[in-house]
Amino acid sequence: MTDDLTARLTGALDALEDRERATRADATELAALHRDVRRRRVTRTAQHASVAAVTVVAVATAGWFGLQRTHVEPVVTPSPSRTTTTTPTPPPTPSPTPTPSATPVTAPTPVTVPGMPPMFALDDAVLASVGPGWAVGLYTNGYGDPFVVDGRLLPTALVVAAPTGELYLGRVREDGAWLEPVRWDGSSSVVVEHLSAQDTARYVVDLRTGDLTPDGRGLPADAWFLAEAPDGGEVWSLSDSASATSDWWVVPPTGAARQVATGSTGFVHEARLSPDGARLALGERGGAGGAVVVELASGRTVPGGPVPDGQACRPAGWADATHVLLLCADDGAALDPPRPDQRPRLVRQDVTGRSATVVVRELAGDTAAPSHVHPVGDGRLVAALAPVTADGERCADDDVVELRADGSTTPLDRRRVAPDAPVGIGHVLTGYVQVTEGVSCGGDEAPAALVVVDLVGGGSWALPAGDGPEARYPVASAVVPRR
DSSP: OOOSOOHHHHHHHHHHHHHOTTTOOOHHHHHHHHHHHHHHHHHOOOOEEETTEEEEEOOSSSOOOOOBOOOOOOOBOOOSOOOOOOOOOOOOOOOOOOOTTOOOOSSOOEEOOTTSOOEEEOOHHHHHHOOTTOEEEEEESOOSSSOEETTEEOOEEEEEEOTTSOEEEEEEETTOOEEEEEEEOSSSEEEEEEEOSSOEEEEEEETTTOOEEEOOTTOOTTOEEEEEOTTSOEEEEEEETTTTEEEEEEEOSSSOOEEOSSSOEEOEEEEEEOTTSSEEEEEETTOSSSOEEEETTTOOEEOOOOOOTTEEEEEEEESSSSEEEEEEEETTOOOSSOOGGGOOEEEEEETTSSSOOEEEEEOTTSSEEEEEEEEOSTTOEEEEEEEOOSSOOOSSBSEEEEEOTTSOEEEOOOOOSSTTSOEEEEEEETTEEEEEEOOOSSSSOOOOEEEEEETTTOOEEEEEOOOSTTOOEEEEEEEOOOO
8 A cells, every 4th residue: 555646645635635725734744644645555554553453554544643732741751861772683584383373275276377476276175274364465566546557457366375375366356446455354255445536435355256245334435444443343434624524433343334423533644543442542633632532432532631841742552552652752843753853752641641641762862763553462562663864754664663661672573575675564453463565665666575473373474576577566454363
């Protein structure tokens, strides 16, 4: 999902600007918007954030990482005698032992498709062996809506990846349909977000036949998938640039979609689902605090709490079900991430108000700032590392790491298909993290691989890109979660 503001996203942005001259972002906001849309298209969702939350990342609208203005009481700051650590360069990781959840499939039939990596046929025996950690990914060789080159539709394909490394080909879509997997239970049916030039919609696709069935459950037209909840439900959103508002919808595992009774929040540029699926942390344009919290069951909206004096903050993710991590910098900064001279900080805020806001780490002496933080169980956190540079420019992240309680980081042990490529976090589920390698910054590059990392059983496996003049590459995937 990237990247050079594809035909669809460019058109959407132009239409947005035409409709909201009175509410349009300033030049700084638009620069951040363009940077984030470019990287989001490859790493999205969550989206942008799933559970527990989204990849990624995943945001309901084109993301905006402008820092929110606020003036509140001081917060608790740790002792000045801090030490900063530099994240070491991780050594190449050998291919891991497959996780026990991968059941071997006997006598697979090889399939050859030009521009695709080596694959096998997807049959009933393969589907019967699917378990936690298996992934289904969308492969394409172009961006845009529709995906046309010289008047020819570019085919897309859904591919199933086993934790043992084998790839199995689902149906190729000669019509070039962009079917972004958002949830998969391991059966032949996959919930997808169907993106077209007109709108987005929720569908179910059959991996064996390719049949595409509308399954909107009452969602409004053009709603965007945000995150998968721990119970197998989904959170979707709909933002209206004309009214500068955002609405939220919950799709349960069965039954009709339910609109969250918030009466609309402000126009949201960033949203994170809590690891228990109960709350959203929102970054509102013009909001008063670091994160506005919406309780999905009741629709109750809680304003952002106190942040460091003289600073503004945006949500970086959840530390646990009741604490949000904020990236803060001097008030007025709107860079992503902020520059070292803007006193960047990682701050933990209790959304229940029962404990004080705490500065977890001063980031001015570090080379990177954590963002897109996701809890993955047992108190562990994963995060993308955004380089802290003097010019504040950033398109993609340097690495995906484990984040410690003190804000320091350690490299995530994973397979590296393209070790030097910029990366992004995709879907994050219980015990699984998806890493996109090869996030394009200029729009001409293609993802090298989607890598699924098992943080519980160990090991990682990839959906690699193909090669040759008709090369296709993975741009989105969903993983069968642990329940």
